[in-house]
Amino acid sequence: MTKTAWVFPGQGSQAIGMGVDLLDLPEAKAKFEQAEQILGWSVPEICQSQEDKLSRTLYTQPSLYVVESILADRMQARGHQPNLVAGHSLGEYVALYVAGVFDFEAGLRLVKRRAEFMDSASDGMMAALIGFDREQLEQQIQQTPDVVLANDNNSAQVVISGTPEAVEAVLSQVKVKRVVRLNVSGAFHSPLMAEAAAEFQAVLESVPFNSAQVPVLSNVEPVPCVDADILKERLIRQMTGSVRWREISLQLPVQGISQVVEIGPGKVLTGLIKRTCPDLTLENVGSVAELPNSE
Structure with a gap:
């Protein structure tokens, strides 16, 4: 049986207009409304903003989390399940949501705070x-x-x-x-983020994590893990630690993965993985039209 990994892109993959086609799906509409109550602003509006508000960290991260989560929900509703998940930086939060480590709301509240801390970081x-x-x-x-x-x-x-x-x-x-x-506000994934990371750690520690239902490859430690405490500890280190995506890619065939689905806008991760592991089958799901049929 084919073993499949789902991977989720992070900041830099956002595109104006992303997720707008999801508004026709009632389940997605409900998620967008829930997100607006948590964030205080509308993800579809930001994604269609002509002033490109979407490229500002404050809006980018929650918008990607919401759009990618909805696409993954639709995949699961059609009977598709991953054997392994990973996400690039912000994408790791979507991976943890899909793995059942926290629910949609808890993940979005974390991402909102993370985006606020990172957006206010400067001098890098x-x-x-x-x-x-x-x-x-x-x-x-x-x-x-x-x-x-x-x-x-x-x-x-x-x-x-x-x-x-x-x-x-x-x-x-x-x-x-x-x-x-890069057009970013600070020196992300470096020790210069230590102050923001320390503030965010307090937020993270207050959120209960569940054991993952499928193994997660973390950015700071690309070793499959389902343990809730370890996954949280890795996430705490993520803001100041390196994103070890090359090693994540190398782990995929080691774990018996033969197919990788990138869920979210763009094809950044597909391109990165292709160079490292040319034998893997790579697919992209960035819109309703690209969702696979029911299993």
Whole structure:
């Protein structure tokens, strides 16, 4: 039998108009209304905002969580179930929701607070590097204070995070094919997020977690786990820790996974996984039209 992993994208995959086609589904409409009561604003309105409010962390993270959760709900309603789940940064919250670690409301309340803490973080920058010498990059990061490898996406694409001076210092010393300075408010997934992470930890610890119904591969520790306490402890470390997506990708075939479904807007994770594990069957579900038929 084919073993399937569901993966959920994070910030950077959002797109204006995402999730609007879900409004025709009564179950989805109810979720959007529930989300509006929790957030105090409408996800569909933000997703259609022409001023691109959607690209602001405060709105991006809850909107992705809501849209991806609804798509996953629709998949499960049609009889589809994952054997393993993982999510990239914010996407890990959707993975935990799908695995039954917390319910939709508890997850959204966490994501709302996470987005608020991260949106108010400043004094940092992030840059994506495409095509580089890994050894040279790692050496340079070790020699430069206040910069870390934030996202290890695959062998050819990483993101570094730190103070603007430290990030620019690394970029000036490393030969890179292409650099993209990311439009974010702070140095996410780095020690510079320690203050926000400490405040968020208090919020996280107050939320009861259940054991996962399917194994979860966490960003900071890509080892399958169903234990509620371990999954919470990993999530606490996530805001300051690296997103080890390359290692998550490598774990998929090790766990007997042959098919991966990326649930959410865009095809970022599919592209990253394809480079690391070219033999896996990859699918995308980003809209109602892409939902598979009932099992």
